[in-house]
Amino acid sequence: MSQPSPPLTERPIPPERGYFNTYTLLSLPLLAFFVLPLLALVLRISLRDMLSSLSEPAITQAIRLSLTTSVTATILTVLLGTPLAYALSHHYMPFERFVDTLIDLPTVLPPAVAGVALLMAFGRRGLLGSTLETANIHIAFTQIAVILAQTFVAAPFYIKAAKIGFANVNIELEQSSALDGAHSGQVLRYVVLPLSRTALLGGAVMTWARALGEFGATIIFAGNFPGRTQTMPLAIYLGFQFNIETALTLSVILLGFSFLVLMLVKGLLQREIS
Amino acid sequence: MSRIRPNQPTVRPSTKRCFVLLVILFTTVGCRGSVWNPRGNSLGDNPGKPTTTLTVFAAASLTESFLDIADRFEADNPGVKLDFNFAGSQQLSQQLVQGATADLFASADKEYIDSLVEAGILDKGSEQIFANNRLAVIFRKDGRIPIHKLEDLASPGVHLVIGAESVPIGRHSLEFLERISSAEAFGPTFKDDILRNVMSYEENVKAVLSKVILGEADAGIVYDSDTLTLDPGEIGVIPIPEAYNPIARYYIAALPASANQDLSSRFIEFILSATGQEILKSNGLIPVQ
Numbered sequence: 379m380s381q382p383s384p385p386l387t388e389r390p391i392p393p394e395r396g397y398f399n400t401y402t403l404l405s406l407p408l409l410a411f412f413v414l415p416l417l418a419l420v421l422r423i424s425l426r427d428m429l430s431s432l433s434e435p436a437i438t439q440a441i442r443l444s445l446t447t448s449v450t451a452t453i454l455t456v457l458l459g460t461p462l463a464y465a466l467s468h469h470y471m472p473f474e475r476f477v478d479t480l481i482d483l484p485t486v487l488p489p490a491v492a493g494v495a496l497l498m499a500f501g502r503r504g505l506l507g508s509t510l511e512t513a514n515i516h517i518a519f520t521q522i523a524v525i526l527a528q529t530f531v532a533a534p535f536y537i538k539a540a541k542i543g544f545a546n547v548n549i550e551l552e553q554s555s556a557l558d559g560a561h562s563g564q565v566l567r568y569v570v571l572p573l574s575r576t577a578l579l580g581g582a583v584m585t586w587a588r589a590l591g592e593f594g595a596t597i598i599f600a601g602n603f604p605g606r607t608q609t610m611p612l613a614i615y616l617g618f619q620f621n622i623e624t625a626l627t628l629s630v631i632l633l634g635f636s637f638l639v640l641m642l643v644k645g646l647l648q649r650e651i652s
Numbered sequence: 653m654s655r656i657r658p659n660q661p662t663v664r665p666s667t668k669r670c671f672v673l674l675v676i677l678f679t680t681v682g683c684r685g686s687v688w689n690p691r692g693n694s695l696g697d698n699p700g701k702p703t704t705t706l707t708v709f710a711a712a713s714l715t716e717s718f719l720d721i722a723d724r725f726e727a728d729n730p731g732v733k734l735d736f737n738f739a740g741s742q743q744l745s746q747q748l749v750q751g752a753t754a755d756l757f758a759s760a761d762k763e764y765i766d767s768l769v770e771a772g773i774l775d776k777g778s779e780q781i782f783a784n785n786r787l788a789v790i791f792r793k794d795g796r797i798p799i800h801k802l803e804d805l806a807s808p809g810v811h812l813v814i815g816a817e818s819v820p821i822g823r824h825s826l827e828f829l830e831r832i833s834s835a836e837a838f839g840p841t842f843k844d845d846i847l848r849n850v851m852s853y854e855e856n857v858k859a860v861l862s863k864v865i866l867g868e869a870d871a872g873i874v875y876d877s878d879t880l881t882l883d884p885g886e887i888g889v890i891p892i893p894e895a896y897n898p899i900a901r902y903y904i905a906a907l908p909a910s911a912n913q914d915l916s917s918r919f920i921e922f923i924l925s926a927t928g929q930e931i932l933k934s935n936g937l938i939p940v941q
Contacts, residue, residue: 501867503867
């Protein structure tokens with residue numbers, strides 16, 4: 379009995395009629411719409427101007443800050459989000475539908491709303507923040523606030539992807555390994571995680587990308603302070619108003635970097651599948 | 653070889669129709685235009701009469717005064733509606749350079765008028781000064797660290813918020829700090845001590861105001877005109893001595909590309925008139941006439 383054929387999305391075989399067909403033609407408008415602004419961005423700044431801007435401290439600070447905070451936010455998400463995703467996928471969580479909706483909320487909420495909400499919770503006069511203030515723990519307007527803002531809006535991407543990844547692991551595999559004597563930690567480590575790693579990796583990358591681009595919640599909750607809370611999107615926004623060369627340089631860097639990482643990860647995932 | 657998998661769940665025709673209807677509904681409703689207009693002009697306001705709309709890009713610090721002026725100007729000129737875009741002058745200037753359309757530009761700074769002249773958007777010499785403003789320091793009365801005078805702003809642990817350097821309020825704030833640092837009474841390190849207390853550089857003066865009102869900052873540097881609507885029980889004002897207080901000069905210019913030149917001139921005339929200047933004064937600005 380032959381194996382069932384892999385899903386359509388993963389088959390690398392070109393169609394019988396070739397790439398030039400109705401569907402690809404109908405796709406052109408949207409594809410052109412995506413490509414045009416990105417191309418315009420790259421063409422607008424010369425390599426020389428970009429390289430000279432790169433030496434400015436404002437720009438290097440923003441890049442360094444963006445990278446450290448987005449990576450930290452991603453690691454935080456993976457560490458704290460994996461148990462949550464596992465609980466959801468195995469229906470261990472009470473009020474499952476409520477929790478599910480709660481996790482979806484940060485993605486549909488406008489980031490500015492997320493920023494105001496975080497300020498109301500963790501700001502100096504916030505629900506939790508006021509108590510933390512008395513212990514001399516400041517959150518708003520610090521790098522921690524940047525990481526929290528990014529985690530708040532980006533974590534749902536990982537959690538959803540991980541949940542689906544875990545759910546796709548055949549329960550019988552977990553059960554049979556338990557029968558063979560593995561405790562739940564070993565089941566997770568040797569069976570579930572390896573089998574779902576492509577979903578987990580994909581989710582983590584989406585989280586990282588969203589965290590890197592986070593703006594609205596950051597500017598409201600963390601404020602704008604070069605070197606401390608001025609991430610690349612904030613520097614681009616302010617730079618656009620003041621010095622468009624700064625904005626263009628950072629935009630192209632952000633674009634290039636995101637593109638490279640996404641291509642790399644997709645390449646890895648593709649190789650994993652085949 | 654069929655590419656469609658058998659037994660795939662299909663969408664019922666009635667559901668699909670509903671969905672398409674909803675999409676059409678949302679796109680037509682959404683296409684009414686979404687410029688944030690604090691005056692909420694709705695399409696159904698005066699269906700029979702032809703209305704001319706004057707679009708004014710104005711500095712954020714002019715919000716209250718221009719809204720009052722608009723009420724009066726519209727009452728005096730039936731058939732005219734004023735549409736505002738309030739933001740930091742630097743942001744408005746950049747928008748105009750990138751092709752945004754407006755009839756008038758009111759800036760909290762000559763610099764952004766000059767940059768528009770350089771970009772060919774405004775005619776040289778077409779700007780007119782219409783108001784002045786000065787800075788004031790606001791502070792929370794319930795802050796942990798007591799603030800009573802300017803020196804207290806440099807106390808360690810004070811959370812200060814000021815404007816970013818690219819915003820007129822930010823530039824003026826830095827100028828104020830420069831001036832005060834060169835005064836004997838405060839000492840040369842005063843500016844640095846204060847800057848060490850800055851938590852965030854906001855991109856317009858209203859954002860500075862909000863952070864202080866929300867209690868997230870202990871103090872901030874704003875315009876005199878912004879202090880009028882504050883709750884005196886919560887927020888105090890430290891006036892800045894004239895010697896250190898930079899004057900912010902507001903300029904207005906009509907854009908030559910606009911189709912409403914006459915109306916724009918009338919609006920500028922109104923702002924420079926006794927009535928207009930009185931309205932500006934009642935909102936905390938310093939009149940020029």
